[in-house]
Amino acid sequence: MSRFTIFIYISVLLSLAGCHNQPGQKNSIPKDTTTVQQKGPAKFEFHDEIHNFGTLKAGEVVSFSFRFENAGGKPLTISKIDNECGCLEILYPKKPVQPGEKSTIEVIFNSDGEWGNQFKTIEIETHSGLKKKIAVTAHVLNEQFEKLINTK
Numbered sequence: 001m002s003r004f005t006i007f008i009y010i011s012v013l014l015s016l017a018g019c020h021n022q023p024g025q026k027n028s029i030p031k032d033t034t035t036v037q038q039k040g041p042a043k044f045e046f047h048d049e050i051h052n053f054g055t056l057k058a059g060e061v062v063s064f065s066f067r068f069e070n071a072g073g074k075p076l077t078i079s080k081i082d083n084e085c086g087c088l089e090i091l092y093p094k095k096p097v098q099p100g101e102k103s104t105i106e107v108i109f110n111s112d113g114e115w116g117n118q119f120k121t122i123e124i125e126t127h128s129g130l131k132k133k134i135a136v137t138a139h140v141l142n143e144q145f146e147k148l149i150n151t152k
Contacts, residue, residue, distance in 0.1 A: 042076035042099075044124070044132045045069045051107070051136050058142035059112045065104040066134050070097045078105075080125040087111070088120055088136075107136055115142040 047067040056062065070076040075096035083090060089108040097103045107122060121135045 040073050041128055042070055042074045042097075042126060042130060043072035044076070044130065045071035046132070046134065049134050053109060053136060053138035055139045055141060056111045058114060058140055058144070061108065061110045061112075062138075063106055063108040064136065065106045067102060067104050068097075069102045070099050073099050074128070075099070076130075077127045078124055079127045081105075082123045082125075083120060085120050087114060088122065090122060092124070105134070107134075109136055109138065111138065111140045113142075114138075114140040115145040116140060 045068060049066075051064040051066070053062050053064070075098050077096040078092050078094075081090045081092060087110045089110075091106040091108070093103045093105075105122075105124065109120070111118075116139065118138045118140055119135060120137070121133050124132045124134065
């Protein structure tokens with residue numbers, strides 16, 4: 001073999017060794033990004049966190065459904081809901097909300113006995129200890145309270 005042939009042979013081997021590419025060790029972005037986004041613990045992602053019922057007459061009963069999604073990678077199970085007022089009734093899913101699944105928490109507000117500007121918070125807690133607050137507001141017109149305040 002001539003020196004020139006040996007030189008070509010070694011050059012080709014070296015260039016091929018430099019192009020060594022292991023399958024599965026690509027530096028590209030994964031095609032399925034949903035699996036990357038859903039890793040980690042359960043996570044609330046609410047469409048709205050506050051709802052304003054507007055002006056109500058005392059005694060009106062109104063409701064609003066807060067829509068949310070479990071944006072985490074584990075099932076989300078609501079274990080406890082606290083609210084500051086007996087005027088609220090809260091309906092929530094008793095079964096676990098799976099990753100990527102959507103659900104609602106319905107808040108029913110009974111304005112009987114209320115007066116003026118109202119701001120009511122609801123704290124939601126999951127089995128994993130995750131806490132989230134949502135709220136409802138309203139301005140309640142109550143003729144009985146108005147008469148008491150405006151007596152001359």
